[in-house]
Amino acid sequence: MTSTEVRPTPSTELRTRTTTEVRPTKRTSTAFPPSLSAGPTMAARSGERRLLLQRLPARKDGAAWARAGNPVGKGLPSGAGAGRGVASRVSSGGSGSLSLLRGVKGPRLAMGIFSVFVVNKAGGLVYQLEHYAPRAETEKTFSFPLELVLRPHDERLLVAFGQRDGIRVGHAVLAINGAEVSGRFTADGKDVLEYLANPAHYPVSIRFGRPRLSSNEKLMLASMFHSLFAIGSQLSPEPGSSGIEMLETDTFKLHCFQTLTGIKFVVLADPRQSGIDALLRKIYEIYSDFALKNPFYSLEMPIRCELFDQNLKLALEVAEKAGPFGPGL
Amino acid sequence: MSRQGNRRPENPKISRELFVLTYGALVAQLCKDYEHDEDVNKSLETMGHSIGIRLVEDFLARSAVKKCRSYSETIEIIAQVAFKMYLGITPTVTCNSPARNEFSLILEKNPLMDFVEELPAGRSSLCYCSLLCGAIRGALEMIHLDAEVTFIQDALKGDDVTEIGIMFLKKTESKKHKRNK
Numbered sequence: 164m165t166s167t168e169v170r171p172t173p174s175t176e177l178r179t180r181t182t183t184e185v186r187p188t189k190r191t192s193t194a195f196p197p198s199l200s201a202g203p204t205m206a207a208r209s210g211e212r213r214l215l216l217q218r219l220p221a222r223k224d225g226a227a228w229a230r231a232g233n234p235v236g237k238g239l240p241s242g243a244g245a246g247r248g249v250a251s252r253v254s255s256g257g258s259g260s261l262s263l264l265r266g267v268k269g270p271r272l273a274m275g276i277f278s279v280f281v282v283n284k285a286g287g288l289v290y291q292l293e294h295y296a297p298r299a300e301t302e303k304t305f306s307f308p309l310e311l312v313l314r315p316h317d318e319r320l321l322v323a324f325g326q327r328d329g330i331r332v333g334h335a336v337l338a339i340n341g342a343e344v345s346g347r348f349t350a351d352g353k354d355v356l357e358y359l360a361n362p363a364h365y366p367v368s369i370r371f372g373r374p375r376l377s378s379n380e381k382l383m384l385a386s387m388f389h390s391l392f393a394i395g396s397q398l399s400p401e402p403g404s405s406g407i408e409m410l411e412t413d414t415f416k417l418h419c420f421q422t423l424t425g426i427k428f429v430v431l432a433d434p435r436q437s438g439i440d441a442l443l444r445k446i447y448e449i450y451s452d453f454a455l456k457n458p459f460y461s462l463e464m465p466i467r468c469e470l471f472d473q474n475l476k477l478a479l480e481v482a483e484k485a486g487p488f489g490p491g492l
Numbered sequence: 493m494s495r496q497g498n499r500r501p502e503n504p505k506i507s508r509e510l511f512v513l514t515y516g517a518l519v520a521q522l523c524k525d526y527e528h529d530e531d532v533n534k535s536l537e538t539m540g541h542s543i544g545i546r547l548v549e550d551f552l553a554r555s556a557v558k559k560c561r562s563y564s565e566t567i568e569i570i571a572q573v574a575f576k577m578y579l580g581i582t583p584t585v586t587c588n589s590p591a592r593n594e595f596s597l598i599l600e601k602n603p604l605m606d607f608v609e610e611l612p613a614g615r616s617s618l619c620y621c622s623l624l625c626g627a628i629r630g631a632l633e634m635i636h637l638d639a640e641v642t643f644i645q646d647a648l649k650g651d652d653v654t655e656i657g658i659m660f661l662k663k664t665e666s667k668k669h670k671r672n673k
Contacts, residue, residue, distance in 0.1 A: 422553075423552055424634045455550065462545060
């Protein structure tokens with residue numbers, strides 16, 4: 164299974180949360196103090212890099228949380244950025260760790276919403292938008308022998324070992340000597356591994372980076388999530404639960420909203436981004452307006468409506484800048 | 493017309509007369525196209541169905557109603573929220589037979605038929621508001637509730653009020669979660 168979206172780090176835990184219809188915990192992220200949602204203060208600070216202070220709930224055994232301070236600023240939301248350490252959190256591992264990011268107090272940054280997916284009733288991907296994809300790419304010149312260990316995986320060559328400089332495990336070979344590789348073959352059609360095994364071709368400049376998902380892979384991931392969503396509701400100890408509403412990892416949070424008609428809206432965002440619940444409702448409204456009211460759009464089919472795209476991008480930008488939607492907007 | 497940011501005007505008013513006239517023109521044209529009343533009724537119902545399947549998402553997005561736990565709750569929501577939102581009227585709900593899941597919506601006044609006195613001669617079995625029936629049926633189908641929606645009384649045919657009967661058929665579940673032993 165390709166898992167290139169969640170980077171394997173020592174502290175990755177895939178945490179899922181299913182909630183029952185009656186939500187016992189109040190999400191504080193939507194009840195933001197008014198002073199923090201003001202536009203001007205956000206804009207003034209969006210360019211700065213500073214430590215993000217978070218107040219974490221007290222641990223049950225009284226010990227303090229250990230947390231690596233992360234300098235954050237625009238453009239560094241995911242772990243792919245060179246030099247940014249992934250937050251390592253010493254956590255109790257039990258249910259206490261689930262609500263870690265709930266109590267975010269302090270100034271919020273304009274962090275990113277990565278992508279939006281719309282999945283229809285049958286699990287097929289109907290719409291997909293990559294709003295912000297942090298792609299760190301490094302190009303380096305190597306001499307024989309190559310210290311990195313490359314391994315083919317799913318039609319790509321991934322770095323399996325030998326992490327150095329900006330090149331991390333999981334990155335794929337993107338280009339050789341400036342020419343983009345297609346899968347495991349160079350632009351001329353030669354097998355990349357054979358090419359790199361021949362000392363005559365060195366020194367060679369190779370570009371590595373996080374591989375982009377192809378549209379087939381996105382389709383597959385969407386239907387996989389659709390199945391997991393259904394399984395989530397069965398796994399839940401509470402009867403009558405909804406499916407997966409949020410999936411939290413170190414580098415992103417996946418929020419899902421299923422309508423009563425079975426359509427799922429999935430938003431992947433930075434873990435610190437708030438107001439995603441309101442954004443999901445807003446996306447539902449935009450869908451019901453610009454996709455459904457378009458007489459030439461057939462239900463359950465891929466959405467190819469220009470107005471839908473435009474309004475969705477607008478809504479994402481508003482959500483990133485100003486945070487939660489007010490009741491009147 | 494460009495929408496300013498994400499501020500959507502709350503229900504920009506369009507003249508009701510225009511809507512009623514449009515509906516009337518639609519029915520008149522269908523009568524010209526089809527000889528038999530059943531064909532006209534069926535066309536209207538199908539059109540209503542395709543309206544209903546899209547309208548339901550708009551309704552759910554704007555009204556934020558929670559999942560209904562019983563048929564009577566569903567009917568109440570349809571009568572009090574949906575009809576109010578889209579047609580501006582609130583029909584009364586009566587329960588014909590809870591055991592067999594039959595309900596009625598009684599419309600005292602129907603904006604669609606404000607300007608219609610009676611059916612023309614030769615069109616005595618035309619159900620003027622079949623579109624409404626189709627819309628309700630389509631909307632219920634999208635939330636996985638199969639129903640049969642028919643006219644029990646029709647003001648145009650001499651009755652006092654218009655009565656729409658909704659009979660729920662077996663509930664279709666989208667998720668097959670009956671595997672828990």
